[in-house]
Amino acid sequence: MDKPAILGALLGLGVFGFTAVGAMAQDVRREHVPGREKVIPHVSGDRHFSNTYDSNWKDEATIRAAIKKGVPSREINFKDFRWLQKSLDGDMAMDEGRELYAKKDAKGRSCAGCHGDGGEKLKGIQAGYPKVHARTGKVTVIPTQIRICAEERLERNDLKEDTRANAMLAFFIGSLSDGKVINIDVTSPGPLKDSYERGKELFFRRTGMFHFACAHCHTAPTATSYIRGQRPSTFFGDASQYPIWHYPFQLPGQDRGFVFTLQHQIRSCQTLSRMYPGQEGSPGFVDIEVFLTAVSNGYKISIPTMQHNMQMEYLKERE
């Protein structure tokens, strides 16, 4: 090859290097389950998916009427027992969260010291979470806010998002917003809208060893059908019950600690679907939680409730 040709090839390779780096940074080829474009950030968006919201579960009276008519639980989006009915087991488990909230450290500091003995100053806050953290500028979920508070105000670093104590506190704090209507603004330009858009993409993105998306299970035809021993729900309105008393999945400790935050639920779903289970509180997890919360906009929070649609036989080891 003569000199100019080599120069030409080098030029071409240079351009290749440039385009390749650009391609790797932005244009990863992804596959998605169809339907992203139909999602709106409101619970009524279910009309474009399972379309059971108006007829079966839009409020208490509708759910009661559906139960009376004999509509199966799966067509009420499981709101008959996961939302309408409060859980006594959940309430008993929550005592641990209450105690942690009130417990004073050696210097006399506690959550209650700032937020009121019964959590008066935290009433209703979950209806506006996830939100942009005033100082860090990052979109933040309640478990992360608990961790930040603990680190900065109580000098404790044992309240990470995936710990038992964090989940129990989140459960108690969530209960202080019981009955409040979820309302987060993901349409005005800003970090929360960006997070919502990323979360929507992640929810419909095919991932993992099985090449599944969250949306695979949580849209028709899989939603409401049997997968393993469970029937997945439609994803609209689901964030309203979290944290939830989630039998039989247990936090560390052999007792009544079956509490799932939404962050923990995402990780559990990933593990069962052979997707890489990320860290609770990490950016991808936050984006998914923002998305799931936004599609519950307009729905009342109900805590504590319980989830128990497991058929246990299936988890046992087979000989």
Place this chain on the structure above:
Amino acid sequence: MIRTMIRDGIVAFALALMLPFAAGAQMSPQLERLEHVQTPDGQTKLILKTSKTDPKPVVEWVAGGPAFMPPDILKLYPCHSVEEPCANIPAPAVEKVAFKGPINGNAKRGEAIAINIRWGNCIACHSLPNGHKGGTIGIDLSAYASLNHPLDYVYQRIWDNRAFAPDAHMPIYGTNKVLLDQDIRDVMAFILPGK
């Protein structure tokens, strides 16, 4: 001379543009680190090697054993993370495979693969022969043999179902090395008795 230079430049440029697509058509390079091994006592192990050339295992997983799939292996596939390298792993291209009969499978091993939650786990979505009641997402496979589907069709369905149904909720067992050729043959022997 200038013309030659421009011509070669254009050729190299065109090749450069094609490279990413050519790469996408092959098995994703990270999956080359994943090896399936049959142990003498009949277990199937997935071994994640340090690299394609260094066989030192990073982590091992026994198919059908008590452990969940290790995160180190799950990192080889696209994920939900924003900050970890798996965020930039592209979706695997659809693999179309040819199948040469006969099935040559072990139905008993196929049954073990199909009903185990930590192996093939077909039962999560399908009811299966031998009275196994399963999920209701996929079609009932308890009398699948009577549908008389061609064997290469069934094999492709299991290997990479996207060839027929791009959005269906079914694992791409072959493309993602969940199951190997012989595993799929064993499952076929189980769901297609007498074929």
